[in-house]
Amino acid sequence: MHKLMASTYKEFLLLTRDIGGIAILFIMPLVLIITITLIQDSTFKTVTDYKIPILIVNNDNGHVSKTILEGLEKSNTFEINLKEAENTARDLVFKGKYQLAIIIPENLSSGLDKKVSQNVDGIIEKFGLEETSDNFQQEIIESKEVKLYFDPATQLTFKNSVKNGIDKMVAKIETESIYKAFQEQLTDDPSEVIFDTESFITFNEILPQKDNEEYIPNSVQHNVPAWTLFAIFFIIVPLSINIVKEKSQGTFVRLRTNPVSYAIVLGGKTLVYLIVCLIQFILMLMVGLYVFPAIGLPTLDISGRLPLLFVVAVFAGLAAIGLGLLLGTIAKTQEQSAPFGATFVVILAALGGVWVPVFVMPKIMQALSQISPMNWGLNAFYDVFLRNGSLLDILPEISLLLLFFLATTLIAIVYNEKKNAV
Amino acid sequence: MIKIEQVSKKYKGSESYSVSNIGLLIHEKEIFGLLGPNGAGKTTLISMLCALIKPTSGTFSIDGLTYQKNKNQLKQHIGIVPQEYALYPSLTAFENLKYFGSMYGLKGKELDTKINQTLEHLGLLHFAHKKIDAFSGGMKRRVNLIASILHTPKVLFLDEPTVGVDVQSKNVIIEFLQELNKNGTTIIYTSHHLNEAEKFCTRVAIIDHGKIIIKGHPKDLIKNNDGAHNLEDVFINLTGKALRDHA
Numbered sequence: 001m002h003k004l005m006a007s008t009y010k011e012f013l014l015l016t017r018d019i020g021g022i023a024i025l026f027i028m029p030l031v032l033i034i035t036i037t038l039i040q041d042s043t044f045k046t047v048t049d050y051k052i053p054i055l056i057v058n059n060d061n062g063h064v065s066k067t068i069l070e071g072l073e074k075s076n077t078f079e080i081n082l083k084e085a086e087n088t089a090r091d092l093v094f095k096g097k098y099q100l101a102i103i104i105p106e107n108l109s110s111g112l113d114k115k116v117s118q119n120v121d122g123i124i125e126k127f128g129l130e131e132t133s134d135n136f137q138q139e140i141i142e143s144k145e146v147k148l149y150f151d152p153a154t155q156l157t158f159k160n161s162v163k164n165g166i167d168k169m170v171a172k173i174e175t176e177s178i179y180k181a182f183q184e185q186l187t188d189d190p191s192e193v194i195f196d197t198e199s200f201i202t203f204n205e206i207l208p209q210k211d212n213e214e215y216i217p218n219s220v221q222h223n224v225p226a227w228t229l230f231a232i233f234f235i236i237v238p239l240s241i242n243i244v245k246e247k248s249q250g251t252f253v254r255l256r257t258n259p260v261s262y263a264i265v266l267g268g269k270t271l272v273y274l275i276v277c278l279i280q281f282i283l284m285l286m287v288g289l290y291v292f293p294a295i296g297l298p299t300l301d302i303s304g305r306l307p308l309l310f311v312v313a314v315f316a317g318l319a320a321i322g323l324g325l326l327l328g329t330i331a332k333t334q335e336q337s338a339p340f341g342a343t344f345v346v347i348l349a350a351l352g353g354v355w356v357p358v359f360v361m362p363k364i365m366q367a368l369s370q371i372s373p374m375n376w377g378l379n380a381f382y383d384v385f386l387r388n389g390s391l392l393d394i395l396p397e398i399s400l401l402l403l404f405f406l407a408t409t410l411i412a413i414v415y416n417e418k419k420n421a422v
Numbered sequence: 423m424i425k426i427e428q429v430s431k432k433y434k435g436s437e438s439y440s441v442s443n444i445g446l447l448i449h450e451k452e453i454f455g456l457l458g459p460n461g462a463g464k465t466t467l468i469s470m471l472c473a474l475i476k477p478t479s480g481t482f483s484i485d486g487l488t489y490q491k492n493k494n495q496l497k498q499h500i501g502i503v504p505q506e507y508a509l510y511p512s513l514t515a516f517e518n519l520k521y522f523g524s525m526y527g528l529k530g531k532e533l534d535t536k537i538n539q540t541l542e543h544l545g546l547l548h549f550a551h552k553k554i555d556a557f558s559g560g561m562k563r564r565v566n567l568i569a570s571i572l573h574t575p576k577v578l579f580l581d582e583p584t585v586g587v588d589v590q591s592k593n594v595i596i597e598f599l600q601e602l603n604k605n606g607t608t609i610i611y612t613s614h615h616l617n618e619a620e621k622f623c624t625r626v627a628i629i630d631h632g633k634i635i636i637k638g639h640p641k642d643l644i645k646n647n648d649g650a651h652n653l654e655d656v657f658i659n660l661t662g663k664a665l666r667d668h669a
Contacts, residue, residue, distance in 0.1 A: 006524030254508035
């Protein structure tokens with residue numbers, strides 16, 4: 001115990017003597033989390049608060065195009081700019097001046113009306129409600145196409161959401177036209193309501209509840225856990241460098257000749273770097289609580305979750321430290337440990353679902369993400385932050401994180417013993 | 423007593439043995455010098471005795487203890503002064519010594535007193551709370567030495583303890599080592615300073631190409647070597663004048 005305390009104190013001294021290193025350890029994660037959350041929040045606002053300027057070329061000028069324009073305006077997402085020529089609109093979009101241009105074709109309204117009338121007439125004839133005219137040749141009405149031009153740099157998610165929105169709007173217009181055509185065929189009184197055109201099937205998002213109140217997650221609740229975890233795992237870089245430095249400056253040689261086990265040496269490092277992880281975590285929570293509201297971001301809500309959040313942070317920190325100990329033990333130079341550590345954290349973050357949710361990944365990546373400690377940590381954080389989870393809910397994830405720490409530390413010790421066996 | 427029996431070491435990828443079939447008996451309270459040109463095998467031999475590398479073959483024991491059976495006991499029994507400054511540059515001399523002393527189980531006032539006494543003995547007390555990276559080579563060598571003797575080892579291994587230091591520092595180190603020896607510590611050291619070894623050692627062994635080519639009291643070696651006036655003459659006669667550069 002005395003040797004462990006002495007090792008811990010030595011690590012503490014080494015860390016506190018490197019003021020620049022400490023500043024990087026604590027300030028950079030804060031810069032990271034503020035930057036990423038600001039970016040992510042503005043992306044979120046792009047489809048909610050801010051209006052995206054788009055171009056419309058209205059070649060129809062009928063009731064269908066009127067409904068489309070009204071629908072786009074009502075969505076409160078787009079700032080509509082009308083253009084006369086399709087070519088001009090296309091060029092502006094392809095040059096990146098606008099994100100989107102919608103080209104409404106000529107005679108869309110009249111064409112749709114004719115097509116719907118033809119279909120309704122046909123159905124009514126089949127039911128024998130109207131005389132069949134054998135000699136009458138049905139006019140062939142070609143289907144109409146609404147063209148969409150997207151800026152090539154537009155993200156796929158935005159494109160898909162616009163396409164889905166337009167598709168839904170067009171489907172609704174067609175349905176309403178059919179109802180209207182039937183109405184006209186079945187009654188001469190336009191005020192008589194035959195069909196209820198309101199949607200029969202609707203949806204309602206049921207949110208998790210906390211203290212009988214619906215809990216609405218915001219971009220901060222999503223971003224803080226993800227990027228906090230990312231920052232915690234970056235501890236592997238300075239930790240592995242610390243171990244490699246011991247080897248290169250000769251102190252490790254002395255320690256090998258001392259009656260002290262490698263586990264004690266690593267134990268001292270583990271305690272100090274775990275405290276570093278927790279301080280990083282506290283600072284990031286404080287940023288979420290006090291800095292975010294001051295810069296116009298939503299406040300991080302940690303009410304009633306603090307103890308569980310610390311539990312997750314401790315175990316995530318341990319997993320990161322285990323990896324750092326292993327990397328530092330195996331690496332021979334800082335040139336090996338630093339770039340490998342940094343790149344490996346990015347890979348773990350990608351696999352863990354920090355950037356792209358795991359469920360949209362290819363099957364093989366989904367399988368790999370199951371063995372990423374960052375995935376376990378992120379799930380545990382989401383359980384607490386977003387799913388209102390209990391200790392029991394996060395038990396599987398924190399157990400895996402603990403096992404990961406034990407396994408990596410054990411491998412480091414065994415590797416060191418094997419390498420330096422006498 | 424250090425008993426070395428047919429110890430050999432061949433590094434991975436190397437075609438020749440760095441140490442080949444060395445057998446040696448070093449008695450209690452001796453000051454034993456391992457001398458030889460660069461790459462002769464001195465550091466390899468001392469590194470094996472300090473549990474830093476594993477012999478390819480052969481056995482050795484230190485006061486009846488072996489690393490295989492009494493690893494921690496043996497580590498507590500010996501002290502090692504490595505050739506490089508094995509100290510934390512950003513820590514003070516006192517902090518370094520306190521840490522390394524703690525690794526031998528020393529603690530509290532007893533450790534603090536021992537550190538201060540030894541620092542004073544080696545002329546470093548005024549610099550106890552200065553960082554190592556501000557120290558000169560000679561000062562670092564002395565702290566490097568203190569870090570290895572705080573636990574009062576029975577056997578002290580020193581790998582080039584006076585390399586790169588000024589004459590004053592060298593004298594302080596040698597006198598300190600002689601005092602340790604008087605108090606019962608067996609000393610085994612490697613050096614290129616043959617004059618120093620001649621005056622300091624009770625016995626020396628000259629190693630070349632991984633083998634001991636001669637051993638004995640310095641005066642006897644000089645006497646028995648035709649035309650030799652000092653240990654350096656003996657050394658040159660036995661190892662030749664050819665450069666021993668190696669990489």
